[in-house]
Amino acid sequence: MGVIRVSQVTGRFSIVQPGFTPQNAPEPQDSPVMSLVNRSGILQRMHGGGDDGDWSVRIFESRRPAVSRDAETIFRDEPRQCHPSFGYHYIMAATRRCDTPLEECQQWSHMLVAIQDRIRWLYEQTGVGYVAVFADMESHDVPAPRMQIATFRAMPPVILDEAQASDIAANERGVCTICQMIGDVSEGQRLVLRTDNFVAFCPWAPSCPYEFWIAPKRHSTGFLQANQKELEELSMMLRATLGGMTRILDGPPFGIAFHLSPERKNTRQVHWHVEVYPATLPPTSLERGFGVAVSDTSPEEAAERLGAAGRDEMAAIMGVE
Ligand SMILES: [Zn+2]
Numbered sequence: 001m002g003v004i005r006v007s008q009v010t011g012r013f014s015i016v017q018p019g020f021t022p023q024n025a026p027e028p029q030d031s032p033v034m035s036l037v038n039r040s041g042i043l044q045r046m047h048g049g050g051d052d053g054d055w056s057v058r059i060f061e062s063r064r065p066a067v068s069r070d071a072e073t074i075f076r077d078e079p080r081q082c083h084p085s086f087g088y089h090y091i092m093a094a095t096r097r098c099d100t101p102l103e104e105c106q107q108w109s110h111m112l113v114a115i116q117d118r119i120r121w122l123y124e125q126t127g128v129g130y131v132a133v134f135a136d137m138e139s140h141d142v143p144a145p146r147m148q149i150a151t152f153r154a155m156p157p158v159i160l161d162e163a164q165a166s167d168i169a170a171n172e173r174g175v176c177t178i179c180q181m182i183g184d185v186s187e188g189q190r191l192v193l194r195t196d197n198f199v200a201f202c203p204w205a206p207s208c209p210y211e212f213w214i215a216p217k218r219h220s221t222g223f224l225q226a227n228q229k230e231l232e233e234l235s236m237m238l239r240a241t242l243g244g245m246t247r248i249l250d251g252p253p254f255g256i257a258f259h260l261s262p263e264r265k266n267t268r269q270v271h272w273h274v275e276v277y278p279a280t281l282p283p284t285s286l287e288r289g290f291g292v293a294v295s296d297t298s299p300e301e302a303a304e305r306l307g308a309a310g311r312d313e314m315a316a317i318m319g320v321e
Contacts (some may be wrong), residue, residue, distance in 0.1 A: 002071035004152070006081040011157045015066055015085050018260045023064045024136050028091050030262070033090075035102050036114045036230060043113050052141060056107070057094045057114040065089035066150050079203050087151035088126045090118065094145050101239065101317040104143040107199040108235035111145045115258075116224055116231075122151055123263040129153045133258035139251030142242045155262055162259060165270035178271035187226040193310045196231045198311070200241050202299035207287075208277050209295040210302045212241060215273035221261045223272045236317055244309030245278055275299070 005014045026032075036043045038056040049058065066086030076082045094107045103299055109234070115133055122131045128151045135147045155163075166176045173180070190195045192200035192212050200214045214237050216230070226234070255277040263270040277313040286292045 001092065001094060002068070002085050003074050003082040004067075005156075006083070008079050008081060009281060011160075013152070013156060017064075017066060017085070018306065020064055020066065022136060023062055023091065024138075025141075026058070026060040026091050027063065030060050030063065032060050034059045036110065036117065038110060040207045043110060043117075044265075045117065046254070056110040057092055059114065059118065060091045062089040062091050062135050062148070075107070082129075084154055086153060087127070088128070088149070089124060090149045091146045091150075092118070092149065094146075095149045099145060101313065105232070105235050105239045105317055106200075107143070108238050109232050111147060112226075112235055115147060118149055119224060119260075119263065122149070125151075127151075127153055129258070129261045129264065130155045130159065133260065135256040136253070137256065138253050139246040142239070142246050147236075154261070155267065159259060159270060160261075160268065163261070163270045166270055167268060167273065176219060176271045178273055180265055181213075181218060182215060185303075190225065190299050193304050194235060195237060197230050197233050198237050200237055200306075202303040204297050204299065204305070205293075206295055207293045209280050209297045210245060210247075210278045210306065211276065211299070212240065212303070212306060212310070213273050213275050214241065215271065218270055221259045221269035222263075223258070224263065234274075236314065240313040240317060241306060241312045242276070243313040244306055244311075245276070247313075248309045249278055249280055250315050252278045252280045271296045 013151065032049050034045045035049055035055045036057045049055065067085045067089050069086065071084040071086040073084050074082060086228050092109045092111065096108055100103045116188055119131050122128050130152045131151050133147060139147065156312060169175065169177045169180060181201070181203065182198065183200065190202045192202060197217055198214055199217050200212055202212050255273045255291065259270055259275060261273045281296065284294060286294060
C-alpha cells in the first residue's frame with residue numbers, strides 16, 4: 001500500500017488504494033484548507049473558508065485521495081518497480097451561484113488563478129516532481145467548475161511521452177508537435193474556436209468522439225507565465241466550448257486534463273494545453289488492450305458542431321443575441 005507501481009511493459013503508473021472511490025466534489029461536511037476570495041477584482045488567499053458568500057474558489061483535501069502524505073517510503077527497481085504514492089490531492093470548487101454566462105467565465109477565470117497559485121506552492125514542497133491538474137465532471141458542473149490536483153514524485157508517463165515526441169519533432173522539423181497541430185488546424189479543418197491567444201481544435205487522431213484541445217497559439221511551455229488577460233481568454237474558451245459540447249451532446253460526463261510542463265529545472269517541457277474527453281461511448285477493450293480508439297464521429301464533423309455551438313455560447317457570454 002502507499003506505493004505507485006510502474007508497469008515494466010508500458011511504464012504506466014498504477015496505485016492501489018484500498019477503499020478508493022473517485023471523489024469529484026467536496027462533501028457538505030468538508031471544510032476547506034484555503035479559499036481564494038474575490039475582493040474588488042483581486043483574489044486574496046485566506047486560510048479556511050473565508051466569509052460566507054464572498055468566496056470564489058475553495059480548496060479541499062480529498063477525502064479519498066489517490067496519493068497521500070503518509071505513503072510508505074519504498075523504492076524498488078524492475079521488475080517490481082515502485083516508488084511511494086506520496087503526494088497532495090486537492091479538490092477545488094467554485095460553487096457560488098452565477099447569474100450570467102459572463103459571471104460563469106469569471107468563475108472559471110478565478111479557478112485558473114487558484115490553480116496557478118496552488119501549482120506554485122506545490123512545487124515549493126518536497127517530494128513534488130509533477131503537479132497534475134484534472135477533473136471528472138458532470139455536465140451540470142460546467143457553469144461552476146470543480147477541478148482536482150494530484151502531485152507525483154515523478155513525471156507521469158503520458159506527459160513524459162508527449163515531451164519526448166515534442167523534442168524529437170522540434171529537433172527534426174524545428175517546431176513542436178502542438179505548434180504543428182495548431183498550424184494544421186489554422187488552415188480551417190478541425191478548428192473549433194479561436195481567440196487572440198488561444199485555439200480550440202479536435203485532434204487528428206482523437207481518443208474519443210468529440211475530444212478537443214485548447215492551446216496557446218504561440219509556443220509556450222509555462223502555464224504559470226500566463227497573465228491575467230490570457231487566463232480570462234482561456235476561461236472564455238473553456239466556458240464556451242464546454243457549454244457548447246454539453247448542449248450538442250445532451251450533457252455527457254466528461255474529463256479534463258491540463259498537460260503542463262513540470263516546474264523543475266532540467267526537465268522536459270511540453271507546449272501546455274487542456275484536453276477534454278466527452279464520455280459519449282463506453283470504454284472498449286480495443287482501446288485498453290490495443291490502444292485503438294474507435295469513434296462514431298469524425299473529428300472534422302465534431303469540430304464543425306462544437307465550433308457552431310461554441311460560437312453561440314461565446315455570443316451569449318459577450319451579451320450578443
Ligand atoms: Zn509549441
